[in-house]
Amino acid sequence: MSLVYPIFLFAFLPIFLALFALGGRIGGPRGALLVLVASSLLFTASQGLGFLIATTISLAINYALLMAIIRARIGGRWGRAMLAVGIVFNLALLVLAKYSVWLQWMPGIGPLSLGLSVAIPTTLSFLTFQRSVALLDAFTACKATALGLQSPPKGERPSRADPPLRYLGFASMFPNLMIGPIAYLTEILPQIARRSFGKLRAIDISIGLTLLIVGMFKKFFLADALGEDWVDPVYLDVARTGATTSARAAGALAAYYVQLYFDFSGYSDMAIGVARMIGVRLPMNFDSPLRATGIIDFYRRWHMTLTRVISRFLFSPLSIAGTRYAARWRLKGIAAKLPSLWLPLIINFTVIGLWHGPRLTFVVFGLIHGTWYVIETEFRSARWWKKKRKTIPEWRRKLAGAIIAIPLLVLTFALFRSPTLAVFVDILQSLGSTATVPQGAVLPFDKMSVIRLVLSFAIAGLAPNVYEMLGRYRPAIRSFVNPSTTPRWFAFKWRPNIIWAGLLFALAMLAMHEMATVTPFVYQVY
Protein backbone atom coordinates (compact mmCIF):
# COMPACT_ATOMS: atom_id res chain seq x y z
CA MET A 1 0.00 0.00 0.00
CA SER A 2 1.11 3.53 -0.67
CA LEU A 3 -0.54 6.93 -0.36
CA VAL A 4 -1.65 6.80 -4.01
CA TYR A 5 -3.79 3.71 -3.89
CA PRO A 6 -7.57 4.07 -3.62
CA ILE A 7 -7.54 1.55 -0.76
CA PHE A 8 -5.36 3.96 1.21
CA LEU A 9 -7.30 7.11 0.35
CA PHE A 10 -10.81 5.73 0.72
CA ALA A 11 -10.43 3.01 3.35
CA PHE A 12 -7.22 3.11 5.39
CA LEU A 13 -7.10 6.88 5.89
CA PRO A 14 -10.73 7.53 6.96
CA ILE A 15 -10.75 4.48 9.26
CA PHE A 16 -7.43 5.56 10.73
CA LEU A 17 -8.72 9.09 11.39
CA ALA A 18 -11.83 7.76 13.13
CA LEU A 19 -9.80 5.38 15.31
CA PHE A 20 -7.25 8.11 16.04
CA ALA A 21 -9.98 10.43 17.29
CA LEU A 22 -11.52 7.58 19.30
CA GLY A 23 -8.12 6.71 20.78
CA GLY A 24 -7.66 10.35 21.72
CA ARG A 25 -11.11 10.54 23.30
CA ILE A 26 -10.59 7.40 25.42
CA GLY A 27 -6.87 7.42 26.14
CA GLY A 28 -5.81 11.04 25.59
CA PRO A 29 -2.55 11.77 23.73
CA ARG A 30 -1.22 8.31 24.57
CA GLY A 31 -4.29 6.56 23.22
CA ALA A 32 -4.06 8.48 19.96
CA LEU A 33 -0.34 7.77 19.69
CA LEU A 34 -1.01 4.07 20.20
CA VAL A 35 -3.46 4.13 17.27
CA LEU A 36 -0.87 5.95 15.13
CA VAL A 37 1.81 3.38 15.95
CA ALA A 38 -0.51 0.39 15.36
CA SER A 39 -1.70 1.83 12.04
CA SER A 40 1.85 2.58 11.00
CA LEU A 41 2.90 -1.00 11.71
CA LEU A 42 -0.05 -2.24 9.65
CA PHE A 43 0.99 0.10 6.84
CA THR A 44 4.56 -1.21 7.17
CA ALA A 45 3.32 -4.81 6.99
CA SER A 46 1.49 -4.02 3.75
CA GLN A 47 4.90 -3.44 2.14
CA GLY A 48 5.75 -7.11 2.51
CA LEU A 49 7.14 -9.43 5.16
CA GLY A 50 10.80 -8.72 4.39
CA PHE A 51 10.26 -5.00 4.77
CA LEU A 52 8.32 -5.48 8.02
CA ILE A 53 11.02 -7.66 9.57
CA ALA A 54 13.91 -5.44 8.47
CA THR A 55 12.31 -2.20 9.62
CA THR A 56 11.17 -3.70 12.93
CA ILE A 57 14.66 -4.97 13.75
CA SER A 58 15.97 -1.55 12.74
CA LEU A 59 13.41 0.13 15.04
CA ALA A 60 14.48 -2.00 18.03
CA ILE A 61 18.21 -1.42 17.49
CA ASN A 62 17.78 2.30 16.83
CA TYR A 63 15.64 2.76 19.92
CA ALA A 64 18.14 0.92 22.16
CA LEU A 65 21.01 3.02 20.79
CA LEU A 66 19.03 6.23 21.08
CA MET A 67 18.35 5.59 24.77
CA ALA A 68 22.01 4.67 25.36
CA ILE A 69 23.10 7.94 23.71
CA ILE A 70 20.70 9.96 25.84
CA ARG A 71 21.91 8.32 29.05
CA ALA A 72 25.61 8.72 28.17
CA ARG A 73 27.63 11.75 29.28
CA ILE A 74 26.93 14.68 26.93
CA GLY A 75 29.33 14.63 24.01
CA GLY A 76 31.28 11.77 25.65
CA ARG A 77 33.04 8.80 24.10
CA TRP A 78 30.35 6.23 24.89
CA GLY A 79 27.62 8.28 23.27
CA ARG A 80 29.82 8.90 20.26
CA ALA A 81 30.50 5.15 19.92
CA MET A 82 26.78 4.33 20.10
CA LEU A 83 26.09 6.99 17.48
CA ALA A 84 28.71 5.49 15.18
CA VAL A 85 27.34 1.95 15.68
CA GLY A 86 23.83 3.15 14.83
CA ILE A 87 24.80 5.03 11.71
CA VAL A 88 26.98 2.17 10.45
CA PHE A 89 24.17 -0.32 11.08
CA ASN A 90 21.58 1.81 9.29
CA LEU A 91 23.76 2.58 6.32
CA ALA A 92 24.97 -1.03 6.04
CA LEU A 93 21.38 -2.28 5.87
CA LEU A 94 20.54 0.31 3.22
CA VAL A 95 23.63 -0.38 1.14
CA LEU A 96 23.20 -4.16 1.32
CA ALA A 97 19.54 -4.03 0.33
CA LYS A 98 20.00 -1.46 -2.42
CA TYR A 99 23.35 -1.89 -4.12
CA SER A 100 23.46 -5.66 -4.59
CA VAL A 101 24.22 -5.09 -8.28
CA TRP A 102 27.57 -3.63 -7.29
CA LEU A 103 28.22 -5.90 -4.29
CA GLN A 104 27.47 -9.33 -5.67
CA TRP A 105 31.09 -10.17 -6.52
CA MET A 106 32.11 -9.93 -2.85
CA PRO A 107 32.39 -13.30 -1.09
CA GLY A 108 29.96 -13.57 1.81
CA ILE A 109 28.54 -10.07 1.42
CA GLY A 110 27.36 -10.64 -2.16
CA PRO A 111 24.84 -13.41 -1.45
CA LEU A 112 23.66 -11.64 1.73
CA SER A 113 23.10 -8.44 -0.22
CA LEU A 114 21.31 -10.24 -3.02
CA GLY A 115 19.06 -12.03 -0.51
CA LEU A 116 18.21 -8.76 1.24
CA SER A 117 17.44 -6.96 -2.00
CA VAL A 118 15.04 -9.73 -3.00
CA ALA A 119 13.39 -9.82 0.44
CA ILE A 120 13.03 -6.01 0.63
CA PRO A 121 11.92 -4.68 -2.73
CA THR A 122 10.68 -1.37 -1.27
CA THR A 123 12.98 1.48 -0.47
CA LEU A 124 14.71 1.86 2.90
CA SER A 125 16.44 5.09 1.86
CA PHE A 126 14.12 7.54 3.53
CA LEU A 127 13.59 5.75 6.83
CA THR A 128 17.34 5.04 7.06
CA PHE A 129 18.05 8.75 6.96
CA GLN A 130 15.22 9.66 9.30
CA ARG A 131 16.36 7.12 11.91
CA SER A 132 20.08 7.93 11.57
CA VAL A 133 19.57 11.63 11.92
CA ALA A 134 17.46 10.97 15.03
CA LEU A 135 20.54 9.41 16.65
CA LEU A 136 22.50 12.48 15.68
CA ASP A 137 19.78 14.71 17.17
CA ALA A 138 19.94 12.68 20.39
CA PHE A 139 23.70 13.11 20.48
CA THR A 140 23.80 16.85 19.80
CA ALA A 141 20.64 17.81 21.66
CA CYS A 142 20.78 15.22 24.41
CA LYS A 143 18.76 17.01 27.09
CA ALA A 144 16.03 18.28 24.78
CA THR A 145 15.59 14.84 23.22
CA ALA A 146 15.43 13.13 26.63
CA LEU A 147 12.87 15.67 27.78
CA GLY A 148 10.84 15.29 24.62
CA LEU A 149 10.74 11.51 25.00
CA GLN A 150 10.01 11.40 28.71
CA SER A 151 8.06 14.43 29.88
CA PRO A 152 4.37 13.55 30.34
CA PRO A 153 1.59 15.55 28.66
CA LYS A 154 0.56 18.50 30.89
CA GLY A 155 -1.48 17.46 33.89
CA GLU A 156 -0.68 13.77 33.49
CA ARG A 157 1.70 11.49 35.35
CA PRO A 158 4.92 10.24 33.76
CA SER A 159 4.73 6.82 32.16
CA ARG A 160 7.45 4.36 31.21
CA ALA A 161 5.54 3.69 28.02
CA ASP A 162 6.09 7.24 26.75
CA PRO A 163 9.66 7.01 25.36
CA PRO A 164 9.22 3.83 23.28
CA LEU A 165 5.75 4.88 22.11
CA ARG A 166 6.92 8.34 21.07
CA TYR A 167 9.98 6.99 19.33
CA LEU A 168 7.85 4.47 17.42
CA GLY A 169 5.38 7.20 16.58
CA PHE A 170 8.18 9.26 15.09
CA ALA A 171 10.21 6.53 13.39
CA SER A 172 7.40 4.45 11.91
CA MET A 173 4.86 7.21 11.20
CA PHE A 174 3.18 6.09 7.97
CA PRO A 175 2.63 9.39 6.11
CA ASN A 176 6.35 9.96 5.53
CA LEU A 177 7.67 6.42 6.00
CA MET A 178 8.17 5.50 2.36
CA ILE A 179 9.24 8.60 0.43
CA GLY A 180 9.75 11.29 3.08
CA PRO A 181 9.84 14.18 3.83
CA ILE A 182 12.69 13.19 6.15
CA ALA A 183 11.82 14.73 9.51
CA TYR A 184 14.04 15.37 12.54
CA LEU A 185 13.22 13.78 15.90
CA THR A 186 13.51 17.20 17.52
CA GLU A 187 10.82 18.50 15.15
CA ILE A 188 8.29 15.74 15.77
CA LEU A 189 8.67 14.96 19.50
CA PRO A 190 7.18 18.18 20.88
CA GLN A 191 4.21 17.75 18.55
CA ILE A 192 3.29 14.22 19.56
CA ALA A 193 4.05 14.84 23.23
CA ARG A 194 1.67 17.77 23.62
CA ARG A 195 -1.54 17.70 25.62
CA SER A 196 -3.82 18.33 22.65
CA PHE A 197 -2.38 15.51 20.52
CA GLY A 198 -5.24 13.18 19.62
CA LYS A 199 -7.90 15.85 19.19
CA LEU A 200 -8.86 16.32 15.56
CA ARG A 201 -9.35 19.99 14.71
CA ALA A 202 -11.48 21.16 11.80
CA ILE A 203 -8.84 23.58 10.59
CA ASP A 204 -6.14 20.87 10.56
CA ILE A 205 -8.43 18.60 8.57
CA SER A 206 -9.17 21.38 6.05
CA ILE A 207 -5.50 22.22 5.60
CA GLY A 208 -4.51 18.56 5.45
CA LEU A 209 -7.22 17.83 2.90
CA THR A 210 -6.15 20.84 0.82
CA LEU A 211 -2.57 19.59 0.74
CA LEU A 212 -3.73 16.06 -0.04
CA ILE A 213 -5.92 17.19 -2.95
CA VAL A 214 -3.29 19.51 -4.41
CA GLY A 215 -0.80 16.64 -4.18
CA MET A 216 -3.24 14.23 -5.86
CA PHE A 217 -3.90 16.72 -8.63
CA LYS A 218 -0.17 17.20 -9.25
CA LYS A 219 0.49 13.48 -9.19
CA PHE A 220 -2.46 12.07 -11.12
CA PHE A 221 -3.69 14.84 -13.37
CA LEU A 222 -0.31 16.32 -14.28
CA ALA A 223 2.68 14.05 -13.61
CA ASP A 224 1.28 10.66 -14.58
CA ALA A 225 -0.42 11.92 -17.71
CA LEU A 226 2.65 13.88 -18.82
CA GLY A 227 4.73 10.74 -18.42
CA GLU A 228 2.31 8.64 -20.43
CA ASP A 229 1.79 11.19 -23.21
CA TRP A 230 5.17 12.81 -23.64
CA VAL A 231 7.97 10.94 -21.91
CA ASP A 232 7.44 7.17 -21.90
CA PRO A 233 6.61 6.82 -25.64
CA VAL A 234 9.74 8.73 -26.61
CA TYR A 235 11.99 6.64 -24.37
CA LEU A 236 10.27 3.61 -25.91
CA ASP A 237 11.17 4.90 -29.41
CA VAL A 238 14.77 5.23 -28.33
CA ALA A 239 14.82 1.81 -26.68
CA ARG A 240 13.45 0.25 -29.89
CA THR A 241 15.21 2.16 -32.63
CA GLY A 242 17.96 4.15 -30.91
CA ALA A 243 16.50 7.44 -32.15
CA THR A 244 13.44 9.66 -32.24
CA THR A 245 12.50 12.91 -33.99
CA SER A 246 13.81 16.23 -32.75
CA ALA A 247 10.34 17.50 -31.82
CA ARG A 248 9.57 14.39 -29.80
CA ALA A 249 12.95 14.49 -28.03
CA ALA A 250 12.44 18.14 -27.12
CA GLY A 251 8.89 17.37 -25.93
CA ALA A 252 10.14 14.55 -23.73
CA LEU A 253 12.90 16.68 -22.20
CA ALA A 254 10.50 19.52 -21.42
CA ALA A 255 7.76 17.25 -20.12
CA TYR A 256 10.04 15.24 -17.84
CA TYR A 257 11.24 18.45 -16.20
CA VAL A 258 7.72 19.13 -14.94
CA GLN A 259 6.74 15.47 -14.55
CA LEU A 260 9.45 14.67 -12.01
CA TYR A 261 8.64 17.79 -10.02
CA PHE A 262 4.87 17.25 -9.95
CA ASP A 263 5.30 13.57 -9.17
CA PHE A 264 7.64 13.93 -6.24
CA SER A 265 6.34 17.21 -4.85
CA GLY A 266 2.78 15.90 -5.27
CA TYR A 267 3.67 12.92 -3.13
CA SER A 268 5.31 15.16 -0.53
CA ASP A 269 2.20 17.38 -0.41
CA MET A 270 0.07 14.30 0.18
CA ALA A 271 2.35 13.06 2.99
CA ILE A 272 2.44 16.47 4.65
CA GLY A 273 -1.34 16.75 4.26
CA VAL A 274 -2.06 13.38 5.85
CA ALA A 275 0.21 14.20 8.81
CA ARG A 276 -1.43 17.60 9.19
CA MET A 277 -4.85 15.97 9.50
CA ILE A 278 -3.70 14.58 12.87
CA GLY A 279 -2.10 17.90 13.77
CA VAL A 280 1.51 16.98 12.95
CA ARG A 281 3.51 19.47 10.91
CA LEU A 282 6.19 17.86 8.72
CA PRO A 283 9.08 19.71 7.09
CA MET A 284 8.51 21.21 3.67
CA ASN A 285 10.17 19.42 0.75
CA PHE A 286 9.71 21.67 -2.31
CA ASP A 287 9.54 25.43 -2.70
CA SER A 288 8.87 26.15 -6.41
CA PRO A 289 12.24 24.73 -7.54
CA LEU A 290 11.62 24.78 -11.29
CA ARG A 291 12.10 28.54 -11.45
CA ALA A 292 15.40 28.47 -9.56
CA THR A 293 17.89 31.20 -10.39
CA GLY A 294 20.94 28.94 -10.09
CA ILE A 295 22.02 25.58 -8.76
CA ILE A 296 22.48 26.91 -5.20
CA ASP A 297 18.97 28.32 -5.24
CA PHE A 298 17.69 25.06 -6.77
CA TYR A 299 18.96 22.92 -3.91
CA ARG A 300 17.38 25.24 -1.35
CA ARG A 301 14.05 24.55 -3.07
CA TRP A 302 14.30 20.95 -4.34
CA HIS A 303 13.98 17.94 -1.99
CA MET A 304 14.92 20.26 0.85
CA THR A 305 14.80 17.57 3.54
CA LEU A 306 17.44 15.51 1.69
CA THR A 307 19.62 18.57 1.09
CA ARG A 308 19.68 19.43 4.77
CA VAL A 309 20.33 15.85 5.94
CA ILE A 310 23.17 15.23 3.48
CA SER A 311 24.79 18.55 4.19
CA ARG A 312 24.64 17.85 7.92
CA PHE A 313 26.00 14.30 7.67
CA LEU A 314 28.40 14.54 4.81
CA PHE A 315 29.21 18.00 3.52
CA SER A 316 29.79 19.72 6.86
CA PRO A 317 32.10 17.08 8.38
CA LEU A 318 34.09 16.82 5.13
CA SER A 319 34.33 20.56 4.72
CA ILE A 320 35.33 21.05 8.37
CA ALA A 321 38.09 18.46 8.06
CA GLY A 322 39.26 19.99 4.78
CA THR A 323 39.24 23.55 6.11
CA ARG A 324 41.25 22.49 9.17
CA TYR A 325 43.71 20.70 6.92
CA ALA A 326 44.11 23.81 4.78
CA ALA A 327 44.55 25.97 7.90
CA ARG A 328 47.14 23.63 9.41
CA TRP A 329 49.32 23.63 6.30
CA ARG A 330 48.71 27.33 5.65
CA LEU A 331 47.37 26.53 2.18
CA LYS A 332 46.23 29.42 0.02
CA GLY A 333 44.19 29.83 -3.17
CA ILE A 334 43.21 26.70 -5.07
CA ALA A 335 45.24 24.45 -2.76
CA ALA A 336 43.00 25.62 0.11
CA LYS A 337 39.75 25.63 -1.85
CA LEU A 338 40.17 22.06 -3.03
CA PRO A 339 40.04 20.26 0.35
CA SER A 340 37.82 22.79 2.11
CA LEU A 341 35.11 23.33 -0.48
CA TRP A 342 35.43 21.84 -3.95
CA LEU A 343 36.02 18.19 -3.06
CA PRO A 344 33.43 18.14 -0.26
CA LEU A 345 30.85 19.61 -2.66
CA ILE A 346 31.58 17.18 -5.46
CA ILE A 347 31.53 14.20 -3.09
CA ASN A 348 28.31 15.52 -1.56
CA PHE A 349 26.50 15.66 -4.89
CA THR A 350 27.90 12.38 -6.15
CA VAL A 351 26.50 10.71 -3.03
CA ILE A 352 23.15 12.43 -3.60
CA GLY A 353 23.19 11.00 -7.14
CA LEU A 354 24.20 7.53 -5.98
CA TRP A 355 21.59 7.61 -3.24
CA HIS A 356 18.99 7.22 -5.99
CA GLY A 357 20.45 3.87 -6.99
CA PRO A 358 23.41 2.01 -8.43
CA ARG A 359 23.40 3.57 -11.90
CA LEU A 360 26.13 5.33 -13.80
CA THR A 361 23.68 8.02 -14.96
CA PHE A 362 23.10 9.00 -11.31
CA VAL A 363 26.85 9.30 -10.74
CA VAL A 364 27.22 11.56 -13.78
CA PHE A 365 24.19 13.56 -12.60
CA GLY A 366 25.90 14.07 -9.22
CA LEU A 367 29.25 15.01 -10.75
CA ILE A 368 27.65 17.59 -13.05
CA HIS A 369 25.62 19.16 -10.26
CA GLY A 370 28.63 19.15 -7.92
CA THR A 371 30.88 20.82 -10.47
CA TRP A 372 28.16 23.31 -11.33
CA TYR A 373 27.73 24.12 -7.64
CA VAL A 374 31.48 24.73 -7.28
CA ILE A 375 31.54 27.04 -10.31
CA GLU A 376 28.52 29.02 -9.13
CA THR A 377 29.90 29.32 -5.59
CA GLU A 378 33.22 30.65 -6.89
CA PHE A 379 31.46 33.02 -9.28
CA ARG A 380 29.22 34.42 -6.57
CA SER A 381 32.08 34.94 -4.13
CA ALA A 382 34.46 36.47 -6.68
CA ARG A 383 35.42 40.00 -5.71
CA TRP A 384 34.68 41.58 -9.13
CA TRP A 385 31.18 40.02 -9.16
CA LYS A 386 30.42 41.28 -5.65
CA LYS A 387 31.16 44.79 -6.88
CA LYS A 388 29.44 44.35 -10.23
CA ARG A 389 26.24 42.80 -8.88
CA LYS A 390 25.37 45.96 -6.96
CA THR A 391 25.07 47.82 -10.27
CA ILE A 392 22.56 45.36 -11.79
CA PRO A 393 18.90 45.41 -10.70
CA GLU A 394 17.86 42.29 -8.80
CA TRP A 395 15.18 41.20 -11.28
CA ARG A 396 17.67 41.23 -14.12
CA ARG A 397 20.20 39.17 -12.15
CA LYS A 398 17.51 36.65 -11.26
CA LEU A 399 16.20 36.43 -14.81
CA ALA A 400 19.69 35.90 -16.19
CA GLY A 401 20.30 33.23 -13.53
CA ALA A 402 17.11 31.39 -14.46
CA ILE A 403 17.89 31.57 -18.19
CA ILE A 404 21.24 29.89 -17.57
CA ALA A 405 20.03 27.42 -14.94
CA ILE A 406 16.77 26.07 -16.35
CA PRO A 407 18.05 24.56 -19.63
CA LEU A 408 20.89 22.89 -17.74
CA LEU A 409 18.43 21.51 -15.20
CA VAL A 410 16.21 20.19 -18.00
CA LEU A 411 19.19 18.35 -19.50
CA THR A 412 20.35 16.86 -16.20
CA PHE A 413 16.80 15.74 -15.37
CA ALA A 414 16.83 13.81 -18.65
CA LEU A 415 20.02 12.13 -17.46
CA PHE A 416 18.09 11.17 -14.37
CA ARG A 417 15.32 9.61 -16.47
CA SER A 418 17.62 7.73 -18.86
CA PRO A 419 18.34 4.14 -17.81
CA THR A 420 21.83 4.25 -19.37
CA LEU A 421 24.23 6.90 -20.61
CA ALA A 422 23.76 5.55 -24.15
CA VAL A 423 20.03 6.31 -24.03
CA PHE A 424 20.75 9.82 -22.77
CA VAL A 425 23.17 10.40 -25.64
CA ASP A 426 20.59 9.01 -28.10
CA ILE A 427 18.00 11.48 -26.85
CA LEU A 428 20.42 14.40 -27.16
CA GLN A 429 21.44 13.33 -30.65
CA SER A 430 17.80 13.03 -31.66
CA LEU A 431 17.39 16.73 -30.82
CA GLY A 432 19.34 17.53 -33.98
CA SER A 433 17.67 14.83 -36.06
CA THR A 434 15.93 15.77 -39.29
CA ALA A 435 13.95 12.54 -39.48
CA THR A 436 10.17 12.49 -39.39
CA VAL A 437 8.34 9.97 -37.20
CA PRO A 438 10.60 6.92 -36.84
CA GLN A 439 9.39 3.48 -37.73
CA GLY A 440 7.46 1.73 -35.02
CA ALA A 441 6.96 4.96 -33.05
CA VAL A 442 3.93 5.42 -30.87
CA LEU A 443 1.24 7.82 -32.13
CA PRO A 444 1.93 11.59 -32.12
CA PHE A 445 0.59 13.77 -29.32
CA ASP A 446 -3.03 14.91 -29.25
CA LYS A 447 -4.48 18.31 -28.34
CA MET A 448 -5.20 17.47 -24.69
CA SER A 449 -1.61 16.48 -23.99
CA VAL A 450 -0.37 19.78 -25.42
CA ILE A 451 -2.80 21.71 -23.21
CA ARG A 452 -1.63 19.69 -20.22
CA LEU A 453 2.03 20.43 -20.90
CA VAL A 454 1.39 24.15 -21.28
CA LEU A 455 -0.73 24.15 -18.11
CA SER A 456 2.05 22.34 -16.23
CA PHE A 457 4.64 24.90 -17.24
CA ALA A 458 2.28 27.75 -16.38
CA ILE A 459 1.70 26.31 -12.90
CA ALA A 460 5.37 25.52 -12.28
CA GLY A 461 6.46 28.88 -13.66
CA LEU A 462 3.90 31.32 -12.29
CA ALA A 463 1.58 29.88 -9.66
CA PRO A 464 2.25 30.12 -5.93
CA ASN A 465 3.05 26.73 -4.39
CA VAL A 466 0.56 25.30 -1.93
CA TYR A 467 2.72 26.35 1.05
CA GLU A 468 2.63 29.96 -0.08
CA MET A 469 -1.14 29.78 -0.55
CA LEU A 470 -1.55 28.29 2.93
CA GLY A 471 1.14 30.59 4.36
CA ARG A 472 -0.74 32.03 7.32
CA TYR A 473 -1.68 28.54 8.56
CA ARG A 474 1.98 27.44 8.70
CA PRO A 475 1.39 24.25 6.69
CA ALA A 476 4.91 22.87 7.09
CA ILE A 477 8.25 23.42 8.83
CA ARG A 478 10.60 25.49 6.70
CA SER A 479 14.23 24.38 6.71
CA PHE A 480 15.37 27.06 4.26
CA VAL A 481 13.86 30.52 4.04
CA ASN A 482 13.63 31.37 0.35
CA PRO A 483 12.28 34.57 -1.15
CA SER A 484 9.01 34.04 -3.02
CA THR A 485 9.28 34.03 -6.80
CA THR A 486 5.55 34.19 -7.49
CA PRO A 487 4.46 37.25 -9.51
CA ARG A 488 2.35 39.51 -7.33
CA TRP A 489 -0.86 39.14 -9.37
CA PHE A 490 -0.78 35.36 -8.93
CA ALA A 491 -0.08 35.28 -5.20
CA PHE A 492 -3.48 33.81 -4.22
CA LYS A 493 -4.08 33.04 -0.57
CA TRP A 494 -6.08 30.06 0.63
CA ARG A 495 -9.03 30.66 2.94
CA PRO A 496 -11.30 28.11 4.56
CA ASN A 497 -14.35 29.19 2.54
CA ILE A 498 -16.84 27.88 -0.03
CA ILE A 499 -14.93 29.18 -3.08
CA TRP A 500 -11.76 27.31 -2.20
CA ALA A 501 -13.77 24.25 -1.23
CA GLY A 502 -15.38 24.28 -4.68
CA LEU A 503 -12.06 24.73 -6.43
CA LEU A 504 -10.45 21.91 -4.48
CA PHE A 505 -13.43 19.68 -5.13
CA ALA A 506 -12.92 20.27 -8.85
CA LEU A 507 -9.21 19.43 -8.57
CA ALA A 508 -10.07 16.27 -6.64
CA MET A 509 -12.52 15.22 -9.35
CA LEU A 510 -9.94 15.79 -12.08
CA ALA A 511 -7.37 13.80 -10.11
CA MET A 512 -9.76 10.94 -9.48
CA HIS A 513 -10.75 10.87 -13.11
CA GLU A 514 -7.12 10.02 -13.92
CA MET A 515 -6.66 7.73 -10.95
CA ALA A 516 -8.01 4.70 -12.76
CA THR A 517 -4.53 4.18 -14.15
CA VAL A 518 -2.28 4.53 -11.15
CA THR A 519 1.45 4.40 -11.72
CA PRO A 520 3.68 4.20 -8.67
CA PHE A 521 5.64 7.27 -7.68
CA VAL A 522 8.81 7.81 -9.62
CA TYR A 523 10.58 8.12 -6.30
CA GLN A 524 9.22 4.85 -4.91
CA VAL A 525 12.16 2.98 -6.44
CA TYR A 526 14.85 5.20 -4.92
Place this chain on the structure above:
Amino acid sequence: MSDDEILAKLTEIIRDQLDEDDIVLNMSTLASSVEGWDSLAHVRVMIGVEEAFGIRFQTSEITSLKNVGELVALVRTKL
Protein backbone atom coordinates in the same frame (compact mmCIF):
# COMPACT_ATOMS: atom_id res chain seq x y z
CA MET B 1 37.22 37.56 28.45
CA SER B 2 33.75 39.10 28.73
CA ASP B 3 30.93 38.33 26.33
CA ASP B 4 31.21 41.80 24.81
CA GLU B 5 34.90 41.29 24.13
CA ILE B 6 34.21 37.90 22.56
CA LEU B 7 31.49 39.47 20.39
CA ALA B 8 33.83 42.26 19.28
CA LYS B 9 36.54 39.79 18.34
CA LEU B 10 34.01 37.55 16.54
CA THR B 11 32.73 40.50 14.54
CA GLU B 12 36.27 41.23 13.41
CA ILE B 13 36.88 37.59 12.39
CA ILE B 14 33.59 37.35 10.53
CA ARG B 15 34.13 40.61 8.66
CA ASP B 16 37.50 39.28 7.61
CA GLN B 17 36.25 35.82 6.59
CA LEU B 18 33.22 37.09 4.67
CA ASP B 19 35.15 40.00 3.22
CA GLU B 20 32.44 42.53 4.19
CA ASP B 21 33.56 45.43 6.38
CA ASP B 22 30.14 46.74 7.33
CA ILE B 23 28.83 43.65 9.15
CA VAL B 24 27.41 44.45 12.59
CA LEU B 25 26.58 41.59 14.95
CA ASN B 26 24.64 41.35 18.18
CA MET B 27 23.72 38.39 20.37
CA SER B 28 20.50 37.59 18.50
CA THR B 29 21.89 37.93 14.95
CA LEU B 30 21.14 34.92 12.75
CA ALA B 31 23.66 33.76 10.18
CA SER B 32 20.91 33.78 7.55
CA SER B 33 20.41 37.52 8.04
CA VAL B 34 24.06 38.33 7.29
CA GLU B 35 24.85 38.65 3.60
CA GLY B 36 27.23 35.94 2.46
CA TRP B 37 27.03 33.90 5.67
CA ASP B 38 25.57 30.73 4.14
CA SER B 39 26.24 27.15 5.14
CA LEU B 40 29.38 27.03 2.99
CA ALA B 41 30.84 30.17 4.51
CA HIS B 42 29.81 28.98 7.98
CA VAL B 43 32.49 26.30 8.05
CA ARG B 44 35.13 28.84 7.04
CA VAL B 45 33.90 31.26 9.70
CA MET B 46 33.97 28.62 12.42
CA ILE B 47 37.47 27.38 11.59
CA GLY B 48 38.57 31.04 11.53
CA VAL B 49 37.10 31.42 15.02
CA GLU B 50 38.94 28.28 16.18
CA GLU B 51 42.23 29.66 14.93
CA ALA B 52 41.79 33.15 16.33
CA PHE B 53 40.79 31.94 19.81
CA GLY B 54 43.04 28.87 19.81
CA ILE B 55 40.12 26.54 20.58
CA ARG B 56 38.55 23.53 18.86
CA PHE B 57 34.89 22.78 18.15
CA GLN B 58 33.19 19.43 17.68
CA THR B 59 31.58 18.91 14.27
CA SER B 60 28.18 18.71 15.94
CA GLU B 61 28.80 22.03 17.70
CA ILE B 62 29.60 23.72 14.42
CA THR B 63 26.39 22.56 12.76
CA SER B 64 23.93 23.07 15.60
CA LEU B 65 24.33 26.76 16.52
CA LYS B 66 21.20 28.91 16.36
CA ASN B 67 22.50 32.47 16.60
CA VAL B 68 25.54 34.59 17.41
CA GLY B 69 24.67 34.54 21.13
CA GLU B 70 25.05 30.74 21.16
CA LEU B 71 28.37 31.07 19.37
CA VAL B 72 29.58 33.55 22.00
CA ALA B 73 28.47 31.20 24.78
CA LEU B 74 30.17 28.25 23.09
CA VAL B 75 33.43 30.18 22.71
CA ARG B 76 33.24 31.22 26.39
CA THR B 77 32.98 27.58 27.54
CA LYS B 78 36.07 26.68 25.51
CA LEU B 79 38.35 29.47 26.74
